[in-house]
Every structure is written in structure tokens, then in C-alpha cells.
Amino acid sequence: MERVGIGETATRSDAELVAQCQSGDDAAFDELVLRHQQRALNVAFQLLRDHEDAAEVAQDAFVRIYRSIGGFRGDCEFTTWLHQIVVNLARNKHRWWRRRGRHAIVSLDCTVETDDGALDVQVAAPTDAPDVAVVKAEFVRLLNARMGELPPKFREVLVLRNVEDMNYDQIAATLGCSVGTVKSRIARARETLRERMKDEG
């Protein structure tokens, strides 16, 4: 009788892990956290532009998942559910800061070292592959600053689309809006971002 080892848990799907969580297996929950912590934290960070806030939101998202996983019926992907919670918590955090008169923190540094982890810039390698835009570090640094100035709704769709690489259907499911809304919002977000980038350079 072979026991389930670490190597095998890695092959289990999210849905299987969720089912095991629902039957009281805390190790399965740990596995879900370890598998998706990077994703949750990074989305939160892109939305909030603050590492401490992002860590808090990402952790709270998993806490919320742990407490309500019994009611999760698998109507959507686990990651969609996770993204929904992260986005909602980040929105709450935005409001929380806005009430205190603090706006988004904009960091012009591409690399930020914190106690909780390092942020590093991943700039696409200058390959000659067709259809793959080559972005320079300077461009990313500028874009990073401009992203922080975007309205949260624009930031959400851009992050979900290009950071999380979700398609429009998944974004619509995450944000609870129509695909048409996602399409037009992404177009407007890019337009706004492009204009602000032009002003800069």
C-alpha cells in the first residue's frame, strides 16, 4: 500500500485538493496555499502597490477560503474563486486607504527588498521571436509608475489579463461583469496608460 507522498500531491488538481479540504484534510489546504500564494500575493501587490497590504490581503484571502471552502461547489475554477476574493479584499483596502486620505503608493524602483520577500523585475529577454514585444527595463520602470496612477478598475483588468494571463471569459467571471465590459474596459485602460506614457516620454 503506497502512501501519498509529496511527489504525488503535486499532481493533484485544485479540485481534488478542494475536495480533500472539504473532508477536513488540512494538509490539502496547505498544499493549495503553497501552490497559489505567489499568484494571490502578486495580484494583490499589483492592485495595491504596497507589499504589506498585499501580504495581508493575500493571507486574508486564504483565511476566507479556508472558512468557506465547505460551501465551494466548484462552479468555477479554484483560481477564479481565489482571484475574486483577492480583488474584493483589495478593493476594500483601497477604500480603507482612501478614507484615510492615502492614495496608492507609487514606487519607481523596479526592485524592492522587503522583510517579507523580494520584488524583482522580469524583463522579457530581447529575443527576435515574432509577435513577442521586447520591452526594455526603462519602459517597465515607467509603466510600473503609471500603473499605480491608474484607477483601480483599470488596474484590475490589466493585471488579470496580462499578469495572470486570463482570458476575457475568466476575467468576466472573476469580476462579475460581462465579457463586453471586460473588452471595453481593457481597451480604455490601455488607452489611458498609453497616453500617460506618452506624456512622460
Added chain:
Amino acid sequence: MKDCSHIGTELSAYVDSELAPEKRAEVEKHIAGCPRCQQRVAGLRELAAGVAALPKAQPAPQFLAEVRRKIRGERDTSGQRSWADIVFRPFWVKVPLEALAVVVLLIGASALFLPRSRQARRLPATAMQRESEPAPAPPAETVVATAAQPAREAPAAANGFARMRAAGRDEIAPAPAAPAPAAKAAAEWTVDQRGVIGTNRVEGSMRQHLDFSQTAGSPFVQQAEEVIVVQSDNPGTVHSRVAFMVRPLNGSVTPTSDAGQGVQKFYVLLPPENVAPFKAHFTEAEKLMARRQNVLQLESKAEDRADSMIVPSASVGGATNVVVPLGASGEEPKQSAVLEIQVVPPKR
């Protein structure tokens, strides 16, 4: 150029490969002949790649441990969350908390002040129960006085056939001896009772508030040194008459309360040294009344108990037999003496 404005919003979706095949073909056809849109597509691709290349946050090694800690509901021990953070919570959390606090305070305040009349009577009673000392059981020497008419301040009971009897306190469970002063409680009680009695609110309106002696756990049940049973149609008259008599003796009475089966009862609080004068006064008053009616009758029943009431032998004209045990006072100085007076309907 005219097609550009038409196709403009589609370019973003084209870059994301989110266009339906026919729409995609249409856009590609346009782009092929439009350098400006080719440039826009390139710009959009650069933007998308730039967003994808934004600095990424890496989770700390303790991320999972933090999640677990939060699930266990533990407080953040990293020191970021100070008491001030908790006190100055977000507005929408703080206001409901404060509103809740106000509601709790209001409920507490109403519990303290609304049933004030009841509290005012109950407090000294319990104080008495705790603090006063039981008297040694005296041998009950009884005097029976018969009166045809109740006391003068209660002419309404003139036709009532009242009978009073007192029994020794040996039937009463002894209360724990305690030297603590009950004088203050008794004093408060006296003030309160005098005020109430002075406004002639003796019966009816007061009775509805009073039920503390109704239960077996009555504060005076174990405290009453003697039980005096009075037969009368009108408990209010008996009450006011007794109240009138005890006032010069620095005593007080509790309001009457329903003891069940038509019996009303109340308690007399007296300085111990005034118990004998009270009883003598009471007996004399009854005698006086009886003499006036020329229906004087004396009985002596030392073995009387509260459960074996004396039936008046001379019941003509509505006599009142009073059986008062004497000798209950003068042995030891006490803070206060308590007599229980039961008013029972006359047996006809």
C-alpha cells in the same frame, strides 16, 4: 482612416486574441493596409508585455504560517497592530461597536432605575436578612385581647372580624448570626416606608409591585422572630393601623403582599427594644377597642402556633382576638427585630 475609428476599440481585443474569427479576419485585413494601426497594435503589444513584466511580489517563507495563525484567530504579534489600531478602527466598524455599547449601557441603566420602587423595597430587605441577628426563642406568653372595632384610623374595617395571634419564633429556622450593622438599611427602609405610608398609598397601588414575600425564599421568612396572624376582611386597614403604631417606635412596615390563599402579609421592622412596647401598644389598642364595644375577652394560649389559629369565642359584633407573645424583647441588644404579620380572611 475612416476605418481606423471604426476598428479602434477592436485592436485591444485583437492583441488579446479575443476576437471572433470573422472579426479577426476583418481587423487583420485592415491592419495590413494601415500603417497607423500597425503601429497601434505594436504599442498595445508592448504595453501588454510591459504589464506582464511588472515587478512581482514574492511570498515570504512564513506566508503559510501566517495564514495558519490567522485561521487560528491569533492576534498579529509582529507589533504592527497596536492598541491604537484597535481603538481607532475603521469608521464602519467603530460606529456599530459604539452603538452596541450605548445599547448595552441603556439596558443596564433601565434595569437599575426602571423597577425602582421594587428595588427600593427589596434592598433593605435583603440587607436585613443578611445582617441582623436572630433572637433566642422566647417562651411564648400570650395575651389575647378581643376588640369589636379595629383601630380608629381604620373605620372601614369596623365590621371586619379581625383576629390577631402571635406565635413564638421557635418554628422559624434560625438565621445566621452576624454582628454587621443593619441599622442603616433599616433606616433607609423606614424613610422610604414612611414616605409611602404618609401619602396613604398603603394598599392596591403598592401591592402590585410587591411579591417578594410571596415565595418561600422570602427575605423575612427566616428572619421574622414572630408571626402574628390577624383575621380581618381588610388587610389594608390592618397594615395602616400597624404602620401608624410603629412610627413613634422608630419602626416601619413593609407593604402588604399576597401570601396566597387570600392571605396578605407584611413585616414589621422594629428596634429590638421597641418590640415589647409595640406589642403592648397593639394589645392595648385592641383592648381599648374591645372595651369600648364591651366585648372584652382574654385568652391565654401559650402553646399556640401559627398553624393553629385561635378562633374567637366571642365573635359577636365583629371582635378581634389578639394573641401576642410577650417576652421576646429585652434579652439581647439587636440591630432590628422583624415581625411577620399575616392577615387572613375571617372564618365565619
